[in-house]
Amino acid sequence: MPEGSPTxxxxxxxxxxTHARAFDAQEQEVLDHVNQQxxxxxxxxxxxDFLFEVIRDLYPCxxxxxxFLEDDGxxxxxxxxxxxxxxxxxxxxxxxxxxxxxxxxxLDSNCSRVxxxxxxxxxxxxxxQSSRILVREGVRSSLTCPLIVKDRAIGVIFLxxxxxxxxxxxxVQLWMAxxxxxxxxxxxxxxxxxxxxxxxxxxEVLAFVSHELKNPIASMMTDARVLADGYLGALEPRxxxxxxxxxxxxxxxxxxxxxxxxxxxxxxxxxxLRPVETDFLADVxxxxxxxxxxxxxxxxxxxxxxxxxxxxxxxxxxxxxxxxLVNLLGNAAKYGxxxxxxxxxxxxxxxxxxxxxxxEGKGFPPEDRTRLFRKFSRxxxxxxxxxxxxxxxxxxxxxxxLHGGRMDATSRPGTWAEFSFDLPQPxxx
Numbered sequence: 001m002p003e004g005s006p007t008x009x010x011x012x013x014x015x016x017x018t019h020a021r022a023f024d025a026q027e028q029e030v031l032d033h034v035n036q037q038x039x040x041x042x043x044x045x046x047x048x049d050f051l052f053e054v055i056r057d058l059y060p061c062x063x064x065x066x067x068f069l070e071d072d073g074x075x076x077x078x079x080x081x082x083x084x085x086x087x088x089x090x091x092x093x094x095x096x097x098x099x100x101x102x103x104x105x106x107l108d109s110n111c112s113r114v115x116x117x118x119x120x121x122x123x124x125x126x127x128x129q130s131s132r133i134l135v136r137e138g139v140r141s142s143l144t145c146p147l148i149v150k151d152r153a154i155g156v157i158f159l160x161x162x163x164x165x166x167x168x169x170x171x172v173q174l175w176m177a178x179x180x181x182x183x184x185x186x187x188x189x190x191x192x193x194x195x196x197x198x199x200x201x202x203x204e205v206l207a208f209v210s211h212e213l214k215n216p217i218a219s220m221m222t223d224a225r226v227l228a229d230g231y232l233g234a235l236e237p238r239x240x241x242x243x244x245x246x247x248x249x250x251x252x253x254x255x256x257x258x259x260x261x262x263x264x265x266x267x268x269x270x271x272x273l274r275p276v277e278t279d280f281l282a283d284v285x286x287x288x289x290x291x292x293x294x295x296x297x298x299x300x301x302x303x304x305x306x307x308x309x310x311x312x313x314x315x316x317x318x319x320x321x322x323x324x325l326v327n328l329l330g331n332a333a334k335y336g337x338x339x340x341x342x343x344x345x346x347x348x349x350x351x352x353x354x355x356x357x358x359x360e361g362k363g364f365p366p367e368d369r370t371r372l373f374r375k376f377s378r379x380x381x382x383x384x385x386x387x388x389x390x391x392x393x394x395x396x397x398x399x400x401x402l403h404g405g406r407m408d409a410t411s412r413p414g415t416w417a418e419f420s421f422d423l424p425q426p427x428x429x
Contacts, residue, residue, distance in 0.1 A: 276316075
């Protein structure tokens, strides 16, 4: 390299308009192909694989990398890369602060940066740790282009070559022809991956916290029941009454924990249908009623049962359907009229079985029906009385649909509400 020639060059977007030259037929074909196909890629890995294959028809490229802004634009974090050499030392997750970095100008002014001689650039910028790592990989020149979406920088794309002075201002012109569509595609899949990772983390925390709360609360309730039943000595009626209230509140907390654990199973991909031939009344209905009976008795409610004495074999996942029925009966106990009637109907028809839980109570207005089975949807959260989580009905709806069934709800506001589900027999393949 001649003495005194620059190692670093910034090119503003306006440069391409004043110095542009026409692309040849092959270049234009590649540009059109990238612009047409890039939006259909489903992940950052797919985007990088696609770009790394096609972009080498336009650019010298031994390595390509994506990095994104984080911490309100104060740092840049490497997220994906591809290279045709080994070892790759600058790994995904590598982060650097932007303060004092030449990348700051790239992002603030929407310029592209060309480094003609990376070892010489490192001598002039010895604090650049990423340059030091890339030089160790063998990289000798690079082209860095901003990813801009609606005048907002989201990150950068790095093209690197093992040869010095591999990139020219004309390569920046080619980039400008790709920039907008590519940046939009990259942001789309990046946001999807962020949401997926956040949802997975939330599910793991949800399951961990719920599980850690479940055992100590159950143990406290057992101790309270031992005291209330007089195993450690007779208690006064007022003391027993207090303990019964404590047990009731513990049951409420365990029901909430159960709902969140069920949701964590679904969101974590652990909700798998395992159907077997089962006695639906004995294996699903009776255990569910037994779990909720104490709550009904506490509120002075009467449980009525309707349906045949036997249904015949039913193919389903009894463990999952107990979650559904316990939720419906629990909601009837929670939101129904104190001292009122709860009616459980189980029937068999030619196309399958139908289960319905009806209760006297306030019910819900017709316009709220479509919100009932959505995650975290709560009706009248400001209203007085029991508060729901918006989890249980959503979980029940998911389980019923997993069986190929259908869930529904009807109500006469101020009088009654009924929640039901149909289970096809045989189950869909």
